[in-house]
Amino acid sequence: MFSPLADRTYRHLFAAQLLSLLGTGLLTVALGLLAFDLAGAQAGAVLGTALAIKMVAYVGIAPVAGAFVHLLPRRTLLVLLDLVRAAIALALPWVSEVWQIYLLIGLLQSCSAAFTPTFQATIPDVLADEGEYTKALSLSRIAYDMEALTSPVLAAALLSVIGYHWLFAGTVLGFAASAALVVSVLLPSPQPPAREEGPWGRTTRGARIYLATPRLRGLLALNLSVAAAGAMVIVNTVVLVRGTLGLGDAYLAWTLAAYGFGSMIAALSVPRLLERIADRAVMLAGAALLAGGMAFGPTAAAAWITLLPLWALLGFGNGLVLTPTGRLLRRSAEAGDRPALFAAQFALSHACWLLTYPLAGRLGAIAGTDLTFLVLAVLAALGAGLAWSLWPAGDEAPREHVHLDLPADHPHLAGAEPLPSGGFRHTHPPLADGLHRSVSAA
DSSP: OOGGGGSHHHHHHHHHHHHHHHHHHHHHHHHHHHHHHHHGGGHHHHHHHHHHHHHHHHHHHHHHHHHHGGGSOHHHHHHHHHHHHHHHHHHGGGOOSHHHHHHHHHHHHHHHHHHHHHHHHHHHHHOOSHHHHHHHHHHHHHHHHHHHHHHHHHHHHHHTTSOTHHHHHHHHHHHHHHHHHHHTSOOOOOOOOSSOOOHHHHHHHHHHHHHHSHHHHHHHHHHHHHHHHHHHHHHHHHIIIIIISOOOHHHHHHHHHHHHHHHHHHHHHHHHHHHHSOHHHHHHHHHHHHHHHHHTHHHHTTSHHHHHHHHHHHHHHHHHHHTTHHHHHHHTSOGGGHHHHHHHHHHHHHHHHHHHHHHHHHHHHHHOHHHHHHHHHHHHHHHHHHHHHHSOGGGGSOEEEEESSSOTTOGGGTTOEEOTTSSEEEEESOOOSGGGSSOEEO
16 A cells, blocks of 8 residues: 555655645635635635635646646746745735735636646656556545544644734745655656647547546546535535534534545455456445435434444545545546546546535535435436446456557557558557547558
């Protein structure tokens, strides 16, 4: 599981991810307290708007950034984005108006929308072996879950001795440390896209490859299942524990911990599962758990003793779907197109959350949590069904084909067999990028 950490470059990048996530977690707590100071009882509306700004930035900025990241060295770009995020976080304690929160959060999340897909697209270039890369995906999933568990605890401990404004300093240190770790290693040079296109073509390239690839169309549907269940957990856990069950803050913390624990167990299990079972089967099983768990929600939510294992089950299903995602993206494009493809996944997955977040919140407030469970269960089941239909079982089978229009020294043709009649023949899982629009079946 931990063998990727033997690679110095990946080890530094993983540490940078951990520190950046920790800083972001402290920012979440500090931002809530700042919103309460500025808006009082309207703090929830302020945070809801800030969350919407975050999602809009992710959906709108990521594809644009993904189209142009190859123009700068990766290390330079990642360090620059980290430093800009640190500067924005440093400015947050000084705001005095709600609109200033919105402006700074918009800028910070726009930087994150460029940073995260670029960072994710770098890892498969650092770890060329698929087995090692799969373990790295599991470590990344565990890092996200650990941040969700540890950041509130660390914030609570710090708040017992310092004011909340100092939490923003922790965010600044997290981003600055991340920049220092990134600058300490050499990263692979970004490859240019497989085809030259204009600005609009580059911006939409990742989405076009994504939507033309059956396994990724299935992944988009699975993102809907994850967002449906995840929105219920994130938005309504406090309603269920504090409101419906009338329990205290400690029960709320343990309930959220159960979800994170389930996701971590899945992340630890996935590398070995994928040695014996295809990605499609593992991810569809995770989506089925999400849909089934949500359908059982109205019954389980009647008591904390049943809600706790349900949240762990939903976390496990979430981990089964999300952990292998990078493998699918890596298989679906050449190195030059990966940043755009990772950016497309980042944007499209958050578009699903942009749908389910307000649905979980509004429907829960108007119709109650039981009906919300069932509506989101239908949405999760719809995602699972669409994924099963859009991603055929035989899609991953390598296919032999001939390239007629690539030069002999093209990197994609490494190991390909030259044909007497012209062209080159080789075999790999299907790709839908520009190199494969004019191939012929062998």
